[in-house]
Amino acid sequence: MSLAWLLRRLLLMAYTMLVVSVLVFAITQVLPADAAVTLLGQNATPAALAALRQKLGLSDPVWLQFWHWFWALLHGNLGTSMRTGLPVGPTMFTALSRSLLIAACSILLMLVVAVPLGVLAALRRGRALDLFAGLVSYLGISLPEFVTATFVLVVLADHLGWLPATGYVPITKHFVDGVRHLIAPVLTVSLVLIAHVARMMRSETIDVLASDYVRAAELKGLARRTVLLRHVLRNALLPVVTVVALDVGYLLGGIIVVEEIFAIPGIGRELLIAIQNRDLPSIQAGALIMAGTYAVANLLADIAYALLDPRLRYD
């Protein structure tokens, strides 16, 4: 991995974001939402509406509107919310930080659970643990989040009373309480991830176990543990890294549902509220931020892949 590659990759990412911003702007233009009506209400006089449109630049040609919006964007100004009158940027990024916390915890939990589970299932192929892991995986993949979320709520919050049902407390404010509020959403989100990655990890491990170099490692008389940790694990992890990056795409979608159910003021929920209120600047900012997150996740995955696999030398 060279610096030139990294720079080129960043350039490509900037280009991606440019295309995304055009698309986002175009889509919001097609939406049946008139910002002036949204702001003044259904009963406003036509004259007042026209005056406001003039003021907001809505009567300008579309390309000029895009240019104004894009120019502000480049200066870090995502616009002002039509609903609250507050700048969109800070609101959205605060919301994003909450969502990212849940996403990061979920990915961490997934790695801790799914990787060993997949490896163990591969080693005990066809036996009880493998069958159990397979069952859990299929359940996790096939159940939609609102079902698992409800299940988690009913059992952990309602039935056992271990956790608060919904809501969000920043961990910076009250750590223990904050963590308690995180558990249910993280469990819900990570179940699908665990299911997906454990399956993947299992099949990759089975492939690697059957490879010539693992047989060679066995025949060199290395300890079983050394063979597994040094020779099997790393090679089996490689394809999984790419899958995790793709799963970030799922996370962004799945998290909207989960945030709604657990009443967490994250980016998904903000976006939902923005859409319900036809708050165009917020919709644009939300969509852009989500696309950006995805692009960054992919870049991180590529870098991780390059670090794990010496055969890949980006140049």
Next chain:
Amino acid sequence: MTALLDIAHLTLDYATGHGVFRALEDVSLSVAPGEVLGLVGESGSGKTSLAMAVMGHLAGNARLAGGSVRLGGAELTALGPAAMRAIRGKRIGMVFQNPATSLNPTLTLGRQITEVLERHRGLSPRAAWREAVSWLERVELRHAEALMRRYPHEVSGGEKQRVVIATAFAPHPDIVLFDEPTTALDVITGARILDLFHRLRAETGVAGLYISHDLGLVARVAERVAVMRGGWVVETGPATRIFTNPAHDYTRRLVDAVPRPHRRLVQDEPPPHEVLRAEALGVRYGRQRLFRKRAEGGGIASVSFDIREGEILGVVGESGSGKSTIARALTGLVRAGGVIRLDGMPVTRMRRDYRRAVQIVFQHPASSLNPRQRVRDILARPLRLYGGSLDEIPTLLRQVNLPPEYASRWPHQLSGGEKQRVAIARAFAARPRLVICDEITASLDVSVQASTIELLLELRRRHGTAYLFITHDLNLIRQIAHRLIVMRDGTLVDRLEIQALGSGNEHEYTRELIAASPPPVGEETRT
């Protein structure tokens, strides 16, 4: 003579879906200290199963039905997994067939040696590193320190195999198992690996069990040879005796199948009429990328040759030298610069009459036959395209010595040799003037290879077909070719009559190739 490795009455079964399959039946072999025993057999003969049984590394469905494996008097079959791990690598080293796949791609070469030294000789990481460097030097690798930090994909196949050999010898084993260590390598690289094998043997006095399908090769490296077939040891004896005076019928057939460069199988001279001429043929492989164009190996530059009516033109060279690229260019599978002439007329586009005249048979019959088509459909395609009649199918099959009933079979119901016969029948269905044979015997067992060659020569006698015969087997090509072209790094370095071989006028590289494939042992005594 007290045996170092003593295998007695070993019987091994595999439980399969179709019942019990016996892989080894009452196998008894012994290797004395410092001795090299050659183990020869075709695929499915049980030679790999035997090696794995010695290593105590058997598949989950394998069951030892009887017998014993003793190393220095101690029984190995009774050992538990942990005790066996202390024997593997430490007292029995192993060199594998394919160095490209037997090294872990994500670990440095150095790590893959030091891990063995740390485990079996209890060295500290630093001492293991120093010892590994000295072993890399002993296997004649230059820049050993730098190699330690390299990854497998950064070095050549020969270098990889030297690292594997160093790993096998470094823990001072009593015996090393060699499982076809040169099969996956080029002729010249393989010959150098064999030199190394001889030198290390002389230096260390380590005993060896040398497994190969190549009887000619084994006779050169081993003192004694055991011949296996269908899980049985057919015959054991001194290498030269086995080769010059085989006792068993099967051994005799194996010996006869070994290509002997001085026993010509083709006597006639082709008429001077030229079928095909390639002028300044050039192919550049490259991949258009977003930011730059990247050149890739395997291309050819300015290659010119001609083939006469009914002539066999041999194409030899190491892998990556561009041999197969010539085949791809002539068949239009890649776009090539230069001019191809058929009967003197330039072929501007791959027209139907050209495609009909020039047919190809590929190396791997398993992947060049469509698995979803019956033999009948496979043969019907060229017949329809080139105006033949479907009634010819039985004749075509008989021509390649297959029963006409095979028309209704699927490819997976055929053996490797039978599949290759179908591929040959497919090529001949178009009544070609020239058939390109791209390493067509490389994936076949020796005896099957011999009968396939016999078939090709018979077809040539009958139809007067010319062959462009691409191979890495010099002994084989010297038996059949009229002329030879030698490829190296995408250029044609030598073009010569087969009789001119040994006259001293060859290119230096051609001489090197010939030296790397010596005639089989006993060649001089048998005429």
